[in-house]
Amino acid sequence: MTTNLSQHFLLDPEVVFLNHGSFGACPRPVFEDYQRWQLKLERQPVEFLDSRRGLAPNLRVAREALAAEFGTSADNIAQVSNATTGLNVALQSLPLKPGDEILTTNHEYSALEKTLAFVARRTGAKIVVAEVPLPLTSAEAFHDAILSAVTPRTRVLFLSHVTSATALLFPIERLIAEARQRGIWSVIDGAHAPGHVPLDLDALGADVYSGNCHKWMMAPKGAAFVHVRPEWQAMIDPLVVSHGWTADNKEPGVRGPFGASAFVDEIEMQGTRDPSPWLAVPAALAFRRAHDWWQVAAECSRLAQETAARVRDLFGLDALSSPEFSAPQMVAMPIPACDPIAVHDALLRDYGIEIPVFEWQGHHIARLSCQGYNTREQMDLLVTALGELLAREQPLRKRGQA
Template structure:
């Protein structure tokens, strides 16, 4: 890894931070830009938050930069606080009725699983969960499993692009096309995707896609987006009705109070809130370009896969997937049966390692994130710490409950 990249971040040097996937980490120049926007807000709040005096122009500049990075038009992207919010907006707007089916997988993020239950209870729809064949080594097997779950009642296909618990990169392109052909809404959870893999939203063709900028794009927390196909935007209702709402929003071509589409104004114009995280997104994109981040990401992928192989090797456990279906910079590493919280707490207290450890279905997992500030030496610390905690180095044997 490039040795000076850690100096670009604000992370505690006493912590081996291997959990970028949960909340991200913001580089110093991006954080400084974020604080610059916050200072402008506090120096003259009225002027800053007045759309006629610059706010709308600033919001649009961020929207333009993000749209160019993600391969879409700025008119298709609305600012939200996080991907969970964006997906709630979309899922709660869908015209579902009693007996309709929402098709999803057993690898989804728990907050969105709850959202699906909420929507199903309110509408009378039914959730159908497909069990993904594991280990994940075949796109064809994945496609067949999901397609087998489609029935004449299927109205929504809800999939993660990169899964949270298992760090898998789902090959979703064919399924999105198939959903379109069958008149099924495709809703994609892209929380981990922007900045993690190259992404062209228009080419992907999902009806709805929501992603975070604060994770792998490395913008400040509170910056995310909701992308909706132009022909479906009039279907979207805001979660909060505020100044951006127009009673005529279901008519195509109706503009919102700020002159954007009603889709954008209804979601973005919702009373007093700090837009600084969103306004710093162009700075995060510029930082990535300045540091050739796709090259950095490729180095991270190699280091993550190598580390996962070392850990699995010492425990004699199989991988959850072949490398091509693992998220490039994030890998779910199987570990022996244990008390996950005890292992997590011991890693942090005794070794200074911050990494999520949890049980998922019948497996126990340490989910490793590798970002540009991580080093091979830190990976050595993780490998040795896990060996000691599980008794391979005769230490902390009591934590292993196998």
Template sequence: MSENLARQFLIREDVVFLNHGSFGACPRPVFAKYQEWQLELERQPVEFLGRNLTETMRQPRIALATELGTTQDNIVGLTNATLGLNIVAQSLDLKPGDQILTTDHEYSALEKTWAYVCRKTGAEVVVVKVPMPLMTEAQFTDTIIAGMTDRTRVLFLSHITSPTALLFPIERSIAEARKRGIWSVIDGAHTPGHIKLELDKLGADFYSGNCHKWMMAPKGSAFLHARPEVQGLIDPLVISHGWTDKSKEPGAKGAFGNSPFIDELEMQGTRDPAPWLTVPAALDYRRDNDWEAVQAHCHALALDTAQRLGERTGLPPLSAPQFSAPQMIAMPIPECDTDKLKVDLYDRYRIEIPVFKWQDTCIVRLSVQGYNSKPQMDLLIDALTDLLDLKSGSAPRLSSRG
């Protein structure tokens, strides 16, 4: 399976690429469609951007909304999830003393986003520490709900965490936030194409995710989803042709005939829309290649690799299997110089993989996609065994062997 799929990707053959989670990778047929859209734009840019863009941009919304369990009116195409979450964070009416409740597993760029918002508004971030290892849904949810107060205005959670690759069971926390009148804002950067999403059923007020990671669309394709009742709260970061001073009440029409939520965010000056327009091709590629079966194979390979490394290090996993992202897993390793280990893995073994320290835990974060193989996992285990001296029986350390 992996050898055949590997030929369908553009990943360099001299690199063992185990870091799909950071930026994704685009299959050749999808990338070809992306280039077709770019060529069409260049052949008649006035017609493409000036006369046809509103209708052209609608088609990916329809396809993606169907895939994600919502309607085209609740979703808008953007360049990345960080942008989507910034739009939300900087739109909400926060005041001094208001609290944003979040966890100690969040993506650093969004930690900075909320710090910026707090500096501007006088609100404050409250960070709850998720009990580790994460073994039960109640363990997570009870911790989140216990952190809610009458000052909590925003609940900000990752669906799949970036540093720890955990699949947070966020459903009950979102429902409790709704009952208390707390806005729920979900960072779904790693989620679309990784797990099955039913956005309307999930019920988050705001949800932003990337299509360029596990959905395998080109870089620069993402979305923001908002419930109809809260779309009127959103303001664009850039005021351009899509902006209107008309009412933002549900049912209102924007400058180009969609809702203001869509038109104000979609039409923000000249940009290359080709990545977003290629999302339907990425969805077709997944269907044509039975991607559910591919994902099941990748999930098994990821769990097996983590178990094998755990047997060599003697370190426990960060969570029960059901709370680990299916194709991405954070594997604890002994205390070491993580920067040196990352460099040595690449320089000596050509393995591209994130290695870092999260809180007090050194981590190797493994991503397994359809182009990866069991021999690559074997190489990773052997490389870590060598570089960390896991066979020596003494305290593990970075090997000095050259």
């Protein structure tokens, strides 16, 4: 990194934090804006939470800022606390029937796998899992793997934009277009995408897209959104029926009881809760612009890929993808078979490194996230630590492995 930005973050200086991908890290000025909103809430909670005087206008400002950033209308995007919630809103609203098929991949986030299982059990739909070939080196191979699993019963295409465990950037654009041509709903898990990859929601064209603002956008924890194309908003029901619900239709142009689209009001106006993380989203966008964060991200991507190459050379293990299909700032690095928990704990205890280490479908992985507060010296320490720990003939090696 040419410029280290660690002074802008609140992270423990004693910890080498290489796990931005899990929960993000909020810059100091954004966190201060978040606290400013919380203080306003506590100073005059009635005014703040009153839909007419405070809440609805403040929510609208944040929604409009995010919609402008992501190329859509503020009427198509509603705030939720995390991407899992947004995807549940959509998936639990779909009018599926017994025999309908939900097509997904073997790379999806475990919480959403459970959501799909819940929806399938409740509706009688069937989950079909397409296996993505590894290493992922071809968009055609990815498309073929998914499309070969489409049948006349396929009603939903559920894909990650950036996968969690394997840190792959799926080339989803053509599949979304293909799904629309075939009358299949496309539902995209964008938990890791906002602020990580450029995002134009209307151009992408997914029927449903939900993403987190608290990961790579660096907003406070609890800021996320769900985006639904206008023609499907009437189909969407909130998980909680509260003040925003209306018995009227939610067709495009119909306003809800608090002035936003009916879809937005139903999702956002759900009684007493702290909206401060969402209200700090404009501050996160401003912080990114002030520090030319796409340039920062490009430097982080180079550093992450260089480090992953060093780990490959160290252990002689193949990458899970070619660079263009790896998430820009997050790389799932294969490591020798080991006790993942023991390796994680040793990295933190002996080297002060916080990084996820886990087993995924027979692969042992250390997932590296590189953000503007990380340095090349930290990457050197990681490579050294992995080499020292996984060279040992000790319990860190998986039982029965050399």
